[in-house]
Amino acid sequence: MRAVPLTPLGRPATLAGRHPVGARAKFATRYFLRLLRTRPSYAVGYAIVAVVVLVAIAAPLISPYSPITADPTVYLQGPSLAHPFGTDNTGMDVLSRVIYAPRIDLTIAVIGTALSAIIGTFLGAWVGYFQGTSGIRNITSVTTMRAADVLQAFPVFVFAIALVAVFGQSTTTIIFAIAFVNIPIYLRLMRSQVLSIRQMRYVEAAFVSGMPDRWIVRDHIVPNAIGPVLAQLSVNIGWSILLTAGLSFVGAGVRAPTPEWGSMIATGFPNVMTGQWWPSAFPGLALAVTVYGFALIGTSIEFMADPRRRRTLAAAEMSA
């Protein structure tokens, strides 16, 4: 890579460097590409997730058969040219179902995680900022933490099943159940971040200058605390996909015949012992690879969000 002259702050001293916004965007993209080049494993993660999302969107175009039409004459056929992933015990083509499944899985996981992140971060910032102060805000802060303790003492899986049972089995309730069990994670994460950031001098300066609390939280605390939350977000999406699959495996998740990786594993389960491995193996493989991709993305975000590691990457790249 040709040497780019840098200003003392490490920004590229190019023409774009004179426009603040343009320079930031250009710098960010160049840094991102640099990261992917030096750490190819992260690139694999982004590639996996990109492929899964594309497959989910383009499912009707690329799937060879309909995912919910059963052809009883071809049931439990092994992988072949006509059915690359074989057929399951009702005659449905496994490949088509594996292709359609991310639509449900990703939707549930992404929306559920996003919901829990928004609610959890907001609550966590509030709790963390007002902890230790006197009065009613402190009381609500302490009560929220104790409530989170009680919620986290629950076996997660049983709790999720109970939530789905309470509100009826549908995609919306699964999203809700996933969001609910994930809120304490973001609550605790954000709270510990906020607790350490509010000690910082610039927060004290903002406070002394008369800035209202809510502005301090919005403009100083949240942007600085958001790094680990973003990393957690990606890992959490992967974990939520696993939880959805687990719920469907037990029968408390997505209903048949909607294609979903967990319920596919469940329908193939009785056949594994008699040797027909393909109805369960392929969905599980797709599931594992997808979650792995999200985990890699999470690691890369964690790396990018930590300023110390960012600088070591820049130094390593400049000496290369």
Next chain:
Amino acid sequence: MAVVRYIAGRLVFLIPQIIGIVLVSFLLIKAVPGDPATLMLGPMATPHTIAELRAQLGLDKPLPVQFLIYVDKLAHGNLGTSWQTTQPVLDDLRTRFPATLELVTYGLLLALAIGIPLGVASALGKRGPLAKLGGFYGLVAGALPDFWLALILIYIFYSLLGWVASPIGRIDVTVTPPHMITGFYTLDSILTGNWAALRSSVHHLILPVLTLGLVNAGPILKMTQATMERMLEADFSLYGRLCGLPEKLVIRRAFRNALPSVITIVSVLYGFLIGGAVLIEIVFSWGGAGQYAVQGVLNSDFNPVLGFVIFSALFSLVVYLIVDLVYLAIDPRIRH
């Protein structure tokens, strides 16, 4: 005496936490639609008999009264009866909870045996191939669905190779379970000298323990690796090296300092797996407590679910207490 005071203080905290957990689970379970009386009597029941059974079960009283009745029974050790098994929940859990505990304990032991050495080796190998392998294993283990891995292992080791026993239950159908002392089939077989039962139960434990161990070695490995790396770069390690200590001693000291984090994650995993091993219990028809609770939720059988939640919450709290005592033992700084 300070230790006794510490334990007493923690136990005092236990009661409000348990009450909170019981309250939330009670409200949650009561919110689940489905009338146990109708389910118990079947579709042919007349409204009269249903109403009678409801009155008998106390289901027609207002909710706060029902809760107080439940708490009162709880204080006397009565966890209610499961309408599915028609046994008292306490008796059901007394056989099922040790089943889950046995599975989870051996699984975690295997996970520790895999995770700690790999974690330490990765930390020592810095950027080398072992560290990369460790990182890869950690990520993959977190991505694998445990029930899927169980099925794959069943296929390979049972259907293809025939090396292990049929993956149904804790013990061969033809072998009588050992006389129950602890509830752990392995321990009870050893204690009563029942070698057939021991062989059979170990044979049946292999696959589920392997699954749990492989999957849970991931977080243990990651935590060990991260903590060891931090300890090896810490001031005291630097000081040791400057003083001329052989690297082996430095590593041993660093490991001792990394232990608290590892113990933390083991305790978290332990508490999580009591309910989290449910899927593996279902795959292997283990007859464990988690499976019991899940069946309860799916069939509007409230008492098993409440009983399980209380057992597992109590267990988690006891584990955390033991872990804190272990910290006291191994970390001299806390003592003072």
